[in-house]
Amino acid sequence: MSTVAQTPRDFNYIKPRKRRLSEYEAVSCYTQPDPNVFDRQGWYLLTAEGRAAWRPESTRLQHPHWFDFRDPSGLWQRYYVKLQAEQERSIERNVEDAAIAGTIHEFDAVWLNEIIGVHYRVWSFFEYGLFRAFSRAQREALSDTLGNALCFEAVDRIRHAQSTVLYLMELEAQIEGFKDHASKDHWLGDPIYQPLRKLVELLMATDDWAEIAFAVNLIIDPIATEVGVSRLIRYHGPAHGDPVTPMIILTTERDRRRNQAWTEELVRMTTAPELSSAESNRKVLGNWVERWTPLANAAAKAFAPVYERLPVRSGSIDEELAVANQAQTKILDGLGLGREGHR
Amino acid sequence: MRNLIEAHNRVKDFDWEPSYVEKTNWYPTKYKIPAKTKDPFRHLVRDYLSMEEEKDNRQYGSMEDALARGQASSKAEPRWMEIMKAVLPILNFGEYAAMKSTGQLIETIANAELRQGYLAQMLDEVRHTHQEAYLARYFAKHASDPEGFAQGFRLRGTNLFNRAGRAAFEAFFVGDPIEGALNLQVVAETAYTNPIFVALTEIAASNGDQVTPSVFLSIQSDESRHMANGYSTLAAVVSNPDNLPALQLDFDRAFWRQHAFIDPFVGAVWDYFQSNRTTCYLEKWREWIDADWIGSYIERLAPFGLKVPAGYEAARERVPWLGHTAAMVAYGAWPLQFWRFDPLTAKDMEWFEAKYPGWHGHYGNFWEEYRRRCDPRNGELALSLFPSLPPLCRVCQMPCVFPRIDISTVRIKEFAGKRHAFCSASCELFFDQEPQRYLGYTNYYELFDGYDLADFIVENGLLRADGKTLIAQPWLNQERMWTIDDIRAMRYEIRDPLRNQ
Numbered sequence: 001m002s003t004v005a006q007t008p009r010d011f012n013y014i015k016p017r018k019r020r021l022s023e024y025e026a027v028s029c030y031t032q033p034d035p036n037v038f039d040r041q042g043w044y045l046l047t048a049e050g051r052a053a054w055r056p057e058s059t060r061l062q063h064p065h066w067f068d069f070r071d072p073s074g075l076w077q078r079y080y081v082k083l084q085a086e087q088e089r090s091i092e093r094n095v096e097d098a099a100i101a102g103t104i105h106e107f108d109a110v111w112l113n114e115i116i117g118v119h120y121r122v123w124s125f126f127e128y129g130l131f132r133a134f135s136r137a138q139r140e141a142l143s144d145t146l147g148n149a150l151c152f153e154a155v156d157r158i159r160h161a162q163s164t165v166l167y168l169m170e171l172e173a174q175i176e177g178f179k180d181h182a183s184k185d186h187w188l189g190d191p192i193y194q195p196l197r198k199l200v201e202l203l204m205a206t207d208d209w210a211e212i213a214f215a216v217n218l219i220i221d222p223i224a225t226e227v228g229v230s231r232l233i234r235y236h237g238p239a240h241g242d243p244v245t246p247m248i249i250l251t252t253e254r255d256r257r258r259n260q261a262w263t264e265e266l267v268r269m270t271t272a273p274e275l276s277s278a279e280s281n282r283k284v285l286g287n288w289v290e291r292w293t294p295l296a297n298a299a300a301k302a303f304a305p306v307y308e309r310l311p312v313r314s315g316s317i318d319e320e321l322a323v324a325n326q327a328q329t330k331i332l333d334g335l336g337l338g339r340e341g342h343r
Numbered sequence: 344m345r346n347l348i349e350a351h352n353r354v355k356d357f358d359w360e361p362s363y364v365e366k367t368n369w370y371p372t373k374y375k376i377p378a379k380t381k382d383p384f385r386h387l388v389r390d391y392l393s394m395e396e397e398k399d400n401r402q403y404g405s406m407e408d409a410l411a412r413g414q415a416s417s418k419a420e421p422r423w424m425e426i427m428k429a430v431l432p433i434l435n436f437g438e439y440a441a442m443k444s445t446g447q448l449i450e451t452i453a454n455a456e457l458r459q460g461y462l463a464q465m466l467d468e469v470r471h472t473h474q475e476a477y478l479a480r481y482f483a484k485h486a487s488d489p490e491g492f493a494q495g496f497r498l499r500g501t502n503l504f505n506r507a508g509r510a511a512f513e514a515f516f517v518g519d520p521i522e523g524a525l526n527l528q529v530v531a532e533t534a535y536t537n538p539i540f541v542a543l544t545e546i547a548a549s550n551g552d553q554v555t556p557s558v559f560l561s562i563q564s565d566e567s568r569h570m571a572n573g574y575s576t577l578a579a580v581v582s583n584p585d586n587l588p589a590l591q592l593d594f595d596r597a598f599w600r601q602h603a604f605i606d607p608f609v610g611a612v613w614d615y616f617q618s619n620r621t622t623c624y625l626e627k628w629r630e631w632i633d634a635d636w637i638g639s640y641i642e643r644l645a646p647f648g649l650k651v652p653a654g655y656e657a658a659r660e661r662v663p664w665l666g667h668t669a670a671m672v673a674y675g676a677w678p679l680q681f682w683r684f685d686p687l688t689a690k691d692m693e694w695f696e697a698k699y700p701g702w703h704g705h706y707g708n709f710w711e712e713y714r715r716r717c718d719p720r721n722g723e724l725a726l727s728l729f730p731s732l733p734p735l736c737r738v739c740q741m742p743c744v745f746p747r748i749d750i751s752t753v754r755i756k757e758f759a760g761k762r763h764a765f766c767s768a769s770c771e772l773f774f775d776q777e778p779q780r781y782l783g784y785t786n787y788y789e790l791f792d793g794y795d796l797a798d799f800i801v802e803n804g805l806l807r808a809d810g811k812t813l814i815a816q817p818w819l820n821q822e823r824m825w826t827i828d829d830i831r832a833m834r835y836e837i838r839d840p841l842r843n844q
Contacts, residue, residue, distance in 0.1 A: 007490045007808050009483055013497040027476040030496045031439050033509060039500035042784035044510035044740060045517040049371065052783055053443075053517050077466070077473045078399045085396040088389040128357035132449065135465065136369060139446030139516070144439070148469060151442065155466055159388045165353045166389065169346070182356060198363040205364040 013038075017070045024074040029067060032144040037067065058140040059210040060284045061270045062277035066143035069269055071262045080152050084159060087251040091163055095170050098244040104174045110311050111240035112178060116171070119306050120233055120245065121183040122193050124164040129200035130216060131157035137209035149262045150209060153217075156255040167248060192306060195299040196224065202295065210266065214285065215292040217263035218335075221256050222328035223296040223321070228303050231320045232310070239312040260331070267335045285337055297321065351385050355455035370447040374521045374590070375583050376454055383460035383575040384568055391463050395470065395565075402474070402561040406481060406554060415553045416485035421685070421819050423550035424482070426616035428491035428682035431479040432499040433508035433608075434539075435472055437515070437531065441569075442468035444516040444523045451520040454579060460572040467565040478558045490807050490814045491681045498681040498814075501803050504608055504673060506787065507740035511604035514597065518780075521580060521590075525597040528573025534636040535605050536566040542627045543612070549619045574640075581647040591650060592776075598652035599769040603739040606658070610666020611673060614695070615687070623698040624666050633659065654769045661746040663699055667706050672733060672742050674713060674817070675725045678796055678830060681805060683816040686714045705747055717818040719829040725817060726796075726835060734764035734840045735788070737781050738773050741766050755841065762841045788839035797831040 010021055014029045033039040034054070043052035075083070098104050107116070134154035141147040168180040187193055199220065206212050234249040270281040300321055307317040332338055386394075410416075416424070445465040449458055476496070483492035491498075499505035515527040540563035544556035580586045606628070613624035641651055677684050687695070687710045695702040709728060716725040726732075733742035734753065743753035743766045752767045758778060765771035774781055791799055800806065805814050811826045 007488070008493040009489050011480060011483065011493060011496065013494060023477075026480045027473040031435055031472050031476060033436065033500060037500075038497050039509070040785075041500070041506065041787060041790060043513065043517070044506075044781070044784055045513040046780045046783045047371075047518050048777060048780065050779060050783075051517075053513055077470045078403060081392055081395050081399060081466075081470070084388075085392040088392055092389070125357060125359070131462075135446045135449040135462070138465075139443050139450070147442075151446075151465060151469055155388070155462075158462055159392075161357060162354045162388045166350060166387070169350060169353065180353070182353065184356065184359070188359060201361040201363040204361065205367050207367070207369075 015068075022074055024076045025070070027076050028145050028148055030144065032067075032147060034067070034143075036065075054140070054142060056142065058142060059208045061210045061281050063142075063270055063275070063281075064277075066141075066146060069143055069145045069149075069266065071145060071149045072265050073258045073261065075152060075258070076148070080155075084155070087254070088159070088163065091167070091248050091251060094244055094247045095167060099170065099174045103241075103244060104171060106241035107175075108240040108242075108311055110309060111237075111242060112171070112175065114309055115233060115236075115240070115306070116242070116245060117168070117178065117180065118183050118186055119303075120164060120229075121168060121180060122187050122190075122196075123229060124161040125184070125187040126196055126200050127157045127161040127164075129197075129204055131155075131161065133200070133203040133206070133212050133216075136204075137212045140209045142209075146209075146266070149259075150213060153213070153255075153259050156252075156259065160252050160255070163248060163251075167245075192302050195295070195302045196228070199224065199295050199299045210270075211288055213259075213263050213266065214288050217256075217259045218267070218331055219289065219292040219328065220296045220299075221260070222331060223293070223324050224299040225256070226324040226327070227300040227317070227320045231324070232303060232307060236310055236313065240310075264331070264335060267337065271336065282337070289332065289337060297325070300324070347385060347387075350387060351382065351459075354387060355459060358453065358455050358458075370451045370520045372451055372519045372521050374519070374580055374586050376452050376457070376521075376579050377582055378454055380454055380456050380575060380579045380582070382456045383571040386459070386463055386568075388462075391466075395466075398561050398564060399470075402557050403477075405557050406477075410554050410557065411485065414485065415551075416482055417487045419486075419547075419551035419553075420618040421487060421683070422618045423547065423552055423616050424486050424488075425491070425682045425684065425819075426612050427479075427482060427552070427555065428495055429502070429504060429680070430612060431475050431482075431492075432495035433505045433512075435475040435479070435496070436499070436505075436509055437512040438468050438471035438475060440512040440515040441527050442472065444520070444527050447516060447520045448524060448576075452576075452579075457572070457575060457579060460568070460575060464565075464569050464572055467569070470565065471562050474558050474562060478554065481554065488683065491683075494681065494804065494814070498804065501787075501790075502681060503676060503679055503735075503742065503787070504669075507604050507735075508608065510738075510740040511600055514600050519593065521576070522593040522597065524573065524576045525590075525594050526601060528569055529577055529594070530597050530601040531605070532566055533570045533573050533640065534632050535601065535609070536563060536570075537631045537635070538624075538627050539605075539609060540566060542622075542631065543609070545621060546613060546617050549621050550617055551619075577644065577649070578647075581644065581649055584648065587648045591653075594649065595653040595769075596773055599654040599658070599767075599773070600739060602654070602658045603736075603741055603766065603770065606662055607665040607669035607741060607745065610662070611670035612666075614666050614698075615670040615674075616685075618685075620691070620694050625663055625699065628662050654767075657767070657769070664705075664746040667695075667699070667702065668744050668747050669741075671706060671709055671748075672744055675709075675728055676732070677725060677815050677817045678800060678805075678813060678825070680815040682814070683819055685819045686710065686717055686817070705749070713817070717820070718823060719825050720823070722832075724796075724830075724833050724835055731840045732788075732837065735786065736766035736770050737763040737786075738770035739766060740787075764841060786839075788837070788841065791837045792839035792842060794837045795831070796833065796835040796837060797827055799837055800827060800830060 011026050035042045131154050134150050138147045138150035141150050234246040237246040271278050304317045445461045448461045479492050483489040516523045540559040544559050547555040610624040674684050713725050716723045733744045743764045744751050754765050813825045816824050
């Protein structure tokens, strides 16, 4: 039958980003219904308070078709899980190898007890707070491709938090006298960490899924996480006999790069010159830069006493902050969101 | 060797009470949940990832390798393959809605044990969404007739049955998060995933479809964890007696909302789309829902104050007829669908009478007449066998024809200046309790009242690539397929039964 011979063999209602429809696009696009797309009757159920399944006002950014969003990583569940399973395996093996080789016993004592035992452990609470914020953000996002990217980031964050705990358990098992005290009291009361806790609590209270992603991936991670984890721990590890923790942090940096890339894509999509809302979106993004940059800097600056405790350190926290801010400004400049005047 | 219990205790100690911001009630709940309960199961993210990776490798590996090389999908019985076009898009929304439901449970339920369970489920649901979309695309590539597989996600929004599925699954996450968990985990997953993802694969396999079982059984291996989530959530809710009055009402509603769509739909899929006949849906319903879910699960919660849902007895009485009536409407309204239908043969009809004594007396004539109307040259539409299109239930969106057209429990009433139909006393009761929750959409007939059927088909993209043959067909005959000209010649007008009565 001729009609059968001509029939489409693919999801031709999805406009592919490249020449051919990718697996990522096929399994992700239009899995979220939308009254402005194929579900013109609207939502069949409202909550007792009168809200529908999704709300256009769930972000202050505006876009006529959120379904156009594509995560540059092209990750869907199968490859996301594969990637993270591989990362977790690499952590497990690194730690195991380091234990067998005795590397773990060569950690500097201050490094072990204060930097890893407290500072790095406290960071797991921050990551957990981000997990909470991103879990809600994925619930609210206005398209499937955005919801998936946010959901994967939520899982990234809980992975980071849990792998820190497991790592410290392994250190406990290997190093006599070392104990993971969980450091929750530091998280809750130590002045060093209060700006960081405030930061994540504000994120957990932010009613805008795009703002959460923008603030974390383009401002907070490049400034606070860069200084507090990448520079303070990853960079200084080897000088304190610790090549292991930096390997773990490198896996989180891989996630950070991916999350930064998709958030940059979100910014490009919402500020595309042909978009009628581009200018108002740019203002919204500018306000977010203004709101979150001082908070991220304050959180990072508060780590100064930790920095001071490093037995072997290069430069000062102010220098680290300046470098991180420069790099972060470059990211925003690349997106046409330079924050001159916002500081 | 890791101490798993200790690891669990530590990863559950992340929660704290924020002090820099006021607590926001993002998803209001009327329930009080204790801060500490039993663990639904013990999984660290690391173990979860490695387990799921292995399952994915097995499932996608077999689909890409042996099953594709053996052209498994093109050899399956066409009758069976056709209904997968309807099943996958709606099932997919169920998974997607579940992902949203778990996101709001993580936010709302301040209990570390439960949060651990919800977080794995959240990623599971992305997994299932992607598995089912992947399967639909796989069938679009490999099935003998890809029309319908290739467009299912585009067409589901205006499809009579898919839209009812969406209404049922919106209840997973539109409302009190605990009400969502009851709909999702306690009813849909614990009661219905066994028949859908396990038992239905027997039908698929015996009808030559070896691919669906690979996917569905892999999905079901996650569902058992979700059932544990449901049980733990329920146990946490019943542990506070103050929760019980609201819980029973929400549970009654959750059961009926899921039953009202799933039983007619799955019943029709099960019984009407198998060629090589095995079991019937009623047998499986009695095994999985009646004996297993009610008998071994819900009734055991009686000491805690939770009763069998109020509509359960009515549901049990209706179930023998629901699939047949749904099938009759689906077949009769075939031009509105996006899959092909295979009329029952005399042998099929014998099977129905044997499995459902009395079936012939209620449905036999319809099938005799239907067969005659399959050939467009006879100049009659199966739709003309009904005096009018059925009104759709304001609450569950199902056609108001159940349990059987001759004893339909339809009720119609006016509210806020408009007439509304309800399929049953239960749906009417839910509307009376909270009418505003069901008034946020435009009725199907309000959109299409007065349309010529041919215009409906064109506007909703229900034509094949040649631009004139319908995607849906009342039979599997490929020599004489219905075209838009055949439909236009019938001059059938879609009329809103509530407006034109």
